[in-house]
Amino acid sequence: MTETKIVATPGSQDVALTRIFDAPRELVYRVYTDPELLPDWWGPDQYTTTVDRMDVRDGGSWRFIQRGADGTEHAFHGVYHTADGERIVQTFEYEGAPGHVMLETTVFADIGGGRTKVTNTSVFQSPAERDATLATGMTDGAVRS
């Protein structure tokens, strides 16, 4: 398995993650956007993820709910702008912190040899908001306290 790399420059308002998958782009994209499969990979192990909505197309919306063993719930939602097989542009909002909307772009690049490089960039409304949000784990699906 390959490494997941992160770039989070101090003072900037974005964070980028990259990962290489040993599978063709079409397959990676298909699994990534399948509502039936998403609960198996999106959330951390200690939570059960449920897809409330996941309409992957320009103008479609999504909403995921995570439930902990103790009954705690965290929900996340947003809308899709682009979803064309190579790129997904969507908004992301944790319902526990309404108004703090970030813009997420996921690029699926065919890097040859049947491999795909996925780059996920999240842009926050300010550098301070990025740092506060990520330090508390609000975007991870697992809210750290």
Add this chain to the structure above:
Amino acid sequence: MSDQLSTTFAALADPTRRAILVRLTAGEATPRELAGQFPISFQAISKHLKVLENAGLISRRRDAQSRPCRLEEAGLAVAAEWIEGHRRVWQDRYDRLDRKIREIQERERS
């Protein structure tokens, strides 16, 4: 977010302060030496050093003539902590996605 972390990130948000930290990775420097290396006034350098010191990113010792500054690596580690935490969450997420992709690949091959 802890207050310490906000102070650290506020200090790191300025490009001159980041450049000062980079310079200090090469070893101690006095405020005067630093002022000679950056196109800003001695007063401005002093102000930046105060912010870095309050954030725990540098420390200053007393010398006969000046107060040499040195990098405090523990201060930087605080900032690195959430970045690494976030990376790990995504590493796990991508690992699960990777397993899912392999599963489907194998199923479709057979």
